[in-house]
Amino acid sequence: MARPARSAPSGDPDRPPEGKQILSPDDIGRVLDRIAHQILEKTKGAPDTILLGIPTRGVALAGRLAERIRRFADVDVPAGTLDITLYRDDLRRRALRPLGPTDLPPSGVDDQRVVLVDDVLYSGRTVRAALNALYDLGRPAQVQLAILVDRGHRELPIRADYVGKNIPTSRSENVAVHLTEYDGSDAVILTGDEGR
Amino acid sequence: MKHLLTAKQLTRDEAELILDLTGQMAEAVTGREVPKLPTLRGRTVVNLFYEDSTRTRTSFETAAKRLSADVVNFAAKTSSINKGESLKDTALTLQAMGPEAVVIRHPSSGAPQRLTQWVDGAVLNAGDGTHAHPTQALLDAYTMRRRLGGIEGRTVAIVGDILHSRVARSNVWLLSELGARVRLVAPPTLLPADIGTWPVEISYDLDASLRDADAVMMLRVQRERMNDAFFPTANEYARLYGLDERRLGLMPEHAIVMHPGPMNRGMEIAARVADSPRATITEQVANGVWVRMAVLYLLLTNGDAR
Amino acid sequence: MKRSEHPRRTLIKGADIVGRGRADILVDEGRVAEIGAPSRTGADVVDADGLVLLPGLVDLHTHLREPGREDAETVLTGTRAAAKGGYTAVCAMANSDPVADTAGVVEQVAALGRAAGFADVQPIGAVSVGLAGERLAEIGAMAHSAAKVRMFSDDGHCVADPRLMRRALEYVKTFDGLIAQHAEEPRLTEGAQMNEGAVSAELGLPGWPAVAEEAIIARDVLLAEYVGARIHFCHISTARSVEIIREAKARGVSVTAEVCPHHLLLTDERVHTYDPVYKVNPPLRSRSDVEALRAALAEGVVDVVATDHAPHAPQDKDCEWSAARPGMLGLETALSITVAALGGSDGVDWDLVAERTSRTPARIAALTAHGRDPEPGLEANFTLVDPSRTWTVVPSELASLSQNTPYAGMELPVTIQATFLRGRATVLDGVLAETAEETQ
Structure with missing residues (x-):
């Protein structure tokens, strides 16, 4: 049994990513600006709101959104972490996954508006697990979903409230989100389908 | 695995x-x-x-x-x-x-x-x-990690009936693998033969073994063992190898007292020691x-x- | 080679006869008729070119399990296993159920052996009634019975009471009998499960300390010396036991000792598997004990290899270690392991092999028709061995009714090609005879 690496980074920082760049660092910055504004708008100034990032990259994205919201509206929206490993439906089939921490803001989740933040929305299973995990922690007033990339192919009736970019993909492709916090630089790369 | x-x-x-x-x-x-x-x-x-x-x-x-x-x-x-x-x-x-x-x-x-x-x-x-008894050793290690901040470099004295103890046999290997210094303290009759290759120190003297211990793990000793001549009487055992308040005082301030349970109060561990805040028994x-x-x-x- | 229905004359051609060299042997009416270059007229010919001819092997220590545990072995299946292993005679231990502690039981076992016809079966009588170590069994009655018992042993149990041991040693002198002691001080081995040492310490299995064997051997050589009796030690297993026996022999004590094949090959490291196929009494010991026993066998401090063939039914081994019965199969693998222990098929001294597996055990058990190098007029009891052919142990292919061999899957040196009991092939071309004739 090898000690599993914490969620494998999707790229090697020393090597220029192969494949097609969908979002540049500037694009990602603009997209996050927009989502932050949308959150403020849709939640009417984000009172009683917390952001919960889903490990690994959702955590950094939640942090960046919180920072922007503070900058744009001088509103303090706490960001936390929601680990969903123990709620996954594929534990039986996948190699051992390490657990991540779940760090809730001091307010907890009860009666809060919780915005779940993740990098890629695909089948929707991760969000399903996140909802279950969330409801074992308490009873939020409302749950929303913010996502950097929606690549389609949903397997569950789940829809994001805030979408950075819709990217049509085939199932054989892979969407890799690189973030400075983990990968040295920001980028969204589409790889995998030789036919493209 | x-x-x-x-x-x-x-x-x-x-x-x-x-x-x-x-x-x-x-x-x-x-x-x-x-x-x-x-x-x-x-x-x-x-x-x-x-x-x-x-x-x-x-x-x-x-x-x-x-x-x-x-x-x-x-x-x-x-x-x-x-x-x-x-x-x-x-x-x-x-x-x-x-x-x-x-x-x-x-x-x-x-x-x-x-x-x-x-x-x-x-x-x-x-x-x-x-x-x-691997999960017992793991929970003991976890308890030490929490109470002592780590295991590497810590000195752990395991005291009592090593011969009949699956807890000792598991802790010896786990704790030494995690970098602890493990000392077995028991009368020779309660030590297995031929443990020269074990990664442990061996002592027959409990007092001397406590002064530098970060944790002391007391093992249950069955009174009936005295019928097999492992020791003369329960009293003598308690006197030589029981952890009482005087001996607790020999240990460093931060040192903890562990016991896998169930305890024989008055035999390997005095009641007041078992109930002291330095004992981690319920935490374990x-x-x-x-x-x-x-x-x-x-x-x-x-x-x-x- | 061809097996005729009723061989009267057999010509064994070209075997390397141990102690003599390459020669042909003509067997007639169960006895050696001529050695050298006899005429082949009217004889079945066995081509033994390249094979070694040993006097038929003799086992001092076999558990045939009948009467009592016919689900593990019977006299028939046990002696078929013996023939397959090159044996022409086996001594059947007394711990049957009922115990062989009366003339009736030993005669029954002997009769079963004659009916089976695959090897001569010499019963060993119990020393004490029911192996209980309290009262002497009817040793004289067994000695004077049709079974002509000469060896007595409580094997499986030690005759621990020194007074009973002394009396037994003295009593058998009346008919030049012999006590074979299972040396195990019972108070030192209560609950014991394996050799006491580093492995038992790690595995948490109660230890069987070497000193429990050595203390009894030391005591009993002194007792035998004191009363002027012969004594034989079963299955010695430790280096120190060898030293005590060496010293006793040097003093002139009439002591002999046997070692089991498994103690010449396997160590207690095997117990790490917790597979009870490795559970045996006395237990597998350390590497240094194995080395000492091999040296002692070569030197002659240990006189014989005896199998302690101990078949067990599946349920007695297919369980947790402490619930399992001790003992392992031995008859079909003993010669191969003896050869391996004495230097391997290339370097082995076949005369030494004959000495340790045939001549000396026959002499100790007073089996005068066995353990004899072929001479005209003697019974034709021999074994033909192919020294260059190895074989792989497959439990289900063994002749024994049981399968508790510790050598499963191992490749062993030398194979038994043929076994002749009074001129009749019980094994030929490595294959058991379908039936054997009732003997005598």
Whole structure:
């Protein structure tokens, strides 16, 4: 049994990513600006709101959104972490996954508006697990979903409230989100389908 | 890792992974609205207990249930075990239920290893004869990690009936693998023969062994051992190897007192020592659930399980 | 080679006869008729070119399990296993059920052996009634019975009471009998499960300390010396036992000792598997004990290899270690392991092999028709061995009724090609005869 690496980074920082760049660092910055504004708008100034990032990259994205919201509206929206490993439906089939921490803001989740933040929305299973995990922690007033990339192919009736970019993909492709916090630089790369 | 049979089988990385998971399990459940995780929903864990041990069985059962597994208890008193059915036949009966894991406690050393040949699921050793009790050692290590801030470089004295102790046999290997200095303290009659290759120091003198100890682990000593001439009387044993308040005073301020339970108060440990804030005995019991959750999670989600 | 229905004359051609060299042997009416270059007229010919001819092997220590545990072995299946292993005579231990402690039981066992016809069966009588170590069994009655018992042993149990041991040693002198002691001080081995040492310490199995054997051997050589009796030690297993016996022999004590094949090959490291196929009494010991026993066998401090062939039914081994019965199969693998222990098929001294597996055990058990190098007029009891052919142990292919061999899957040196009991091939071309004739 090898000690599993914490969620494998999707790229090697020393090597220029192969494949097609969908979002540049500037694009990602603009997209996050927009989502932050949308959150403020849709939640009417984000009172009683917390952001919960889903490990690994959702955590950094939640942090960046919180920072922007503070900058744009001088509103303090706490960001936390929601680990969903123990709620996954594929534990039986996948190699051992390490657990991540779940760090809730001091307010907890009860009666809060919780915005779940993740990098890629695909089948929707991760969000399903996140909802279950969330409801074992308490009873939020409302749950929303913010996502950097929606690549389609949903397997569950789940829809994001805030979408950075819709990217049509085939199932054989892979969407890799690189973030400075983990990968040295920001980028969204589409790889995998030789036919493209 | 398919089974957990001994502490000795664990590499340092594996042991540390389990201890990390243990902390994460405790965090994941503590203080929550629903203290239960869906992780092992639909999986069956069988508790096969050939020895009465309510505390260990309950700990495994709680751990499995916190992870939403279905638990089937096969206890010696309520099943065909008492009718003289062989371990193999019992195993084949269990196998028909298709459990993903069998937790076994057995008076015969090595029984869990034999069981692996007769069931497909993961086998978890919950104590076999005088051989091994790996989850006890893991929970002890976890307790030390929390109380002492780590294990590397710490000195741990294990005191008492080493010869008959599966707890000692598991802690020796695990703690030394994790970088602790392990000292066995016992009269020569209660030490196994030929342990020159063990990664331990050996002492017959408890007082001298306490002054630099960061943790002292007192083992249960059965009074009946005196009938086999392991020591003259229970009183003499308590005088020479019991942890009383005077001896507690010899230990460094930060040092902790551990006991795997059940205790013989007045024999290996004085009541006041057992109840002192430096004793971690109830904490060990609580940590046992987290450790067992971590191990169940590890064995049942590693891709080997069916 | 062809097996005729009723061989009267057999010509064994070209064997390397141990102690003599390459020659042909003509067997007629169960006895050696001529050695050298006899005429082949009217004889079946066995081509033994490249084979070694040993006097038929003799086992001082066999558990045939009949009467009592016919689900593990019978006299018939046990002697078929013996023939397959090159044996022409086996001594059947007394721990049957009922115990062989009366003339009736030993005569029954002897009769079963004659009916089976695959090897001569010499019963060993119990020293004490029911092997209980309290009262002497009817040793004289067994000695004077049709079974002509000369060896007595409580094997499986030690004759621990020194007074009973002394009396037994003295009593058998009346008919030049012999006590074979299972040396195990019972108070030092209560609950013991394996050799006491580093492995038992790690595995948490109660230890069987070497000193429990050595203390009894030391005591009993002194007792035998004191009363002027012969004594034989079963299955010695430790380096120190060898030293005590060496010293006793040097002093002139009339002591002999046997070693089992498994103690010449396997160590207690095997117990790490917790597979009870490795559970045996006395237990597998350390590497240094194995080395000492091999040296002692070569040197002659240990006189013979004896199998302690101990078949067990599946349920007695297919269980947890402490619930399993001790003992392992030995008859069909003993010669191969002896050869391996004495230097391997290339370097082995076949005369030494004959000495340790045939001549000396026959002499100790007073089996005058066995253990004899072929001479005209002697019974034709021999074994033909192919020294260059190895074989792999497959439990289900063994002739024994049981399968508890610790050598499963191992490739062993030398194979038994043929075994002749009074001129009749019980094994030919490595294959057992379908039936053997009732003997005598």
